[in-house]
Amino acid sequence: MEMIQELRLKREFKKVFNIRVLRGFLSIVMFVVLWQLVVFIKVPYLENLPYPKDVAAGAADAAGSRTYWFGWGISLIRIFVGFIMAQLIGIPLGLAMGISRTFKDFTFPVFEMLRPIPPIAWIPLAILFWPTRELSIYFLVFIGAFFIIVINVIQGVSNISVSLKWAASSLGARPKHIFWRILVPGSLPSIITGMTVGMGVTWNVLIAAEMIAGQGGLGRMTWEAYTNNNIPFIVVGMVSIGVAGYLCSTLVRWLGEKAMPWKKRF
């Protein structure tokens, strides 16, 4: 019994003074100190960096300004419109390609022809084609997520073990049952993976699109800070973009967990 008591004490001790959490904290402190130092002693090239405290001041300024939060809103709307369109079109397309060999044979080569083109290379064409700048940004965001989701859905469908389909059909399931109750839930894990990866790429595309062609949005604000030579605000913009991207990915992952309760063990 005392052995157990002792173990419990040890665990409590570890919880409070967890060396690993401590090291993590330390490493971030060190990072900030190093940053300060690098600017202070004027390391070549890095001397142009703002001090951490300038960035903090910039962030405080930004948090109080309406335009800053407006930028968040614009960027988020762009992401969601483009991203959701990509899912709405990409998931059914991927399912169709995964299920029908013939359909895949006809469409996949075209798909493979366009897929390796970097999404950002579509920028000029998108501006040309779409009547407004806003639409062309939606389109670019769409391209960023579209190919990834389609590939993942196809993979998801083909990864479903044939014995699950056989089991269902020997239990008397007809094609519509197999589609809705086997193929759709079975490819869900890959769909979520595709969405997570797509979300990452999408932010990257959006930032480029905003810098090049956009009006407003976090990317544009960061770019304008550059043209105004407001270096602290460039860093604030970068961090904001990072936070926004992180929140979006977390949202997708959370949705995934909600949609797939069977993935959780206990």
Next chain:
Amino acid sequence: MAAGAQNNQGEIFIKNVTKIYDPEGVHVVAMKDCSFDIAAGEFAVIVGPSGCGKTTLLNAIAGFDTITSGEIYLDGELISSRDRQIKPDVERMVVFQNGALFPWKTVMENVIYGPVVQKRMKRSEAVDAARDMLHQVGLNGIEDKYPEELSSGVQRRVEILRALINKPKVVMLDEPFRGLDAVAKTVMHEFLMDIFCESPRTMFFITHDLDEAIFLGSKVIIMTTRPAQVKKIVQVDLPWPREHHLLGSQIYLDLKREVLEAVHEEAKKAFEAGEREMA
């Protein structure tokens, strides 16, 4: 190292070993006051329900993990206790459950890995020694293949050879033949029997297969379900080398019945406990 010297080495004393796992605050008493001895050069087979702490003992002897209390001695040296965890070493060799041949090395590279990395042999010497060993057991011609090109039976034999080339005092095998079919298993038993009869050394063999246990073991140690203790030790006094026709003999059947009954009782207990835990 002379063969005679080896015979007197590899004596294991396990004294009052207790192991408590304590992940996330739920303490699990895996083993409680477990004691038994294995004589030098003895083929000890451990059977018992899953999760009964057989692997706990193996990990402690090999030096992979600690024990909560008790002591384990090898040839009189304390190798594991509450405050002592010996480092893994070539004198205590482990053959793993799912096979741990390095998939990125060929058979030859795998077998000579030990002697070369310990700088005990030159590469060319090790290659010769390995080739001899492979030849002796009829596995020549596969030196340049990767493990995954081979059937799992051959993989297991190569892994056993990789352990033996280091001339360990103790060889510990954790369900090494799990997943092989009946025919392949028989081959493995013959193989292990030959090796053991040629140069007996202490074996610590974990299995679930009772025929295997009685056929190979000089004694079968049956463990209880959690918390694990020794339930029964059955001495197997069958003549060496064991041969297959033994399987039909009355003395074998009696032994099997004895082991079967003891194990079955524990398996049922473990099963019921498992269901309770999950509910």
Next chain:
Amino acid sequence: MSNRNGEGVLSKGDFGEVRLEGVTKVYEKADQSQRVLDECTFSVERGKLTVLMGPSGCGKTVLINLVAGYERPTSGRILIDESPVDGPGSDRLVVFQETALFPWMTVYSNVIFGCQVQGVSRGETKERAGHILKKVGLYEFRDKYPSQLSGGMQRRAELARAMINDPKIMILDEPFRGLDAMTRQLMQEFYVGLFEEIGRTNLFVTHEIDEAIFLADRVVILTFQPGKVKAEIEIDLPRPREFHMLASPRFMEIREQVIDLLYEEASKAFAAGSKAAYDLMGAIVARKGACEKCE
């Protein structure tokens, strides 16, 4: 569909009989053809448990797929109660090697899947499911997902899913593979008890000798490529079967007989250069040595 006597939902007596007549299966691949099954003729008797054994690559799984109706034989006929097999049907149910529970459905949803897609009324579905889940001891676990169950529980859930459809014939393709030996032994006892209680025609594939003899009324042994029927052995161990029998002289006798038959096939596999060749060559050498010593 089910006669509701005291047993509730599982019918008694309405079991099927499977007969294979000269079943041959040839796979055409590019420019070569591979004969997997060759003139297989045997029957799975009504209400009996027939075990199919053979070395790896003898076409056991193909045979299962043919009987289940997932594939068609190249020639020959498969008859169920005198009518030929024509695609999958709910009179035959297959329990697969690796578990084929739908991971995204709870145990309960898995079990009622067959009833749902066949349009069985809600009340009856619920009653049947409750009955069967209790029978396999999973009633308390009905709201768990398969990944939250132990291996043994998953297999029982799968058996329940198959049995709720009240099939005439159960086809089991190494259903206990991957379980550890202890759990496997307990599952065999559970299954043999279930079989002895509710009957049903069973076609059971395994490569574990002990499992085959312990469960079977009859063991059918297939030859190595192409699969033909090599031998049929009646297992005359008394029922109900109990685990003690594993250590009975009769059991060991049959075991030796089966091993001998399998060795012969193993040697052929070796001659054919199968990947398992080294095991088998070893087997033959070991075997010969042992026999010489006996004499």
Next chain:
Amino acid sequence: MMSRLKARVTDPQLLRALIGILVFVSLWYLFTAVLNLPRFKLIPNPIAVLKDWFSFTPASGRSIFTKVYYLDIAYSVGRTLAAFALATILGVSLGLLMGWSRTFYDFTFPIVELLRPMPPLSWIPLAILILPGVEIAVVYVTFIAAFFATVLNTLLGVFSIDKNYFLAARCLGSRPKDVFMNVIVPGSLPFIFTGLQIGMGISWMSLVAGEIIAGKQGLGYAIYEGYFLYQFEHVISYMFTLGILGYISSAAIRAAGRKLMAWEARRRGA
């Protein structure tokens, strides 16, 4: 051999692929050249694109017979290769070290996680400002893109190695450095190559953005220039050129992976 070739040619899959591509190109032609649909007016038709791409005297001055086309390719490929090589060397070694040493992991992982969510392209303004010369800024942005993917996948690779290999290696008398060379490096290779594959994709994308925003030469820059000069044919032919280069580079990584991981290839063959 002949029969296999014949099977290839008569394979419905190939035929269907050709039909699929033909339909796509025809639709494109129909919308742009024949029907002249409202939004398609400015988009060049496929024949015009091909003509320009393979012309001796292209209106845009950029076709496969002009020196400037290969100069653009050389700039872009050079930048990507430099950035990618740097990302591989630094990323793989950082990832392996993080996987090897708990302490090192504890200290570095929080920083990686802090910097990783920032899209590589958000670095552009800062990179241009503080780094000497636009060239280095573009390479830096491309590098960052591949770097995090490589670090993360290498780390995942080390974590994916079966624990038993470590135990076996220690049993056999390995010192830490032997474990590193004989277990960690080969064991994480499959994941490393996945990481390189992903990194290469993001690299190309970031390169194009970098070139558009800050570049002076290269495919991305030329695309944007084409847009301003109303030479839309070469916008499209350059998009396809980028696609082809991207495809070749990922094929090259796959080939290198197969070469280095003979055991994986043989398993698939068997």
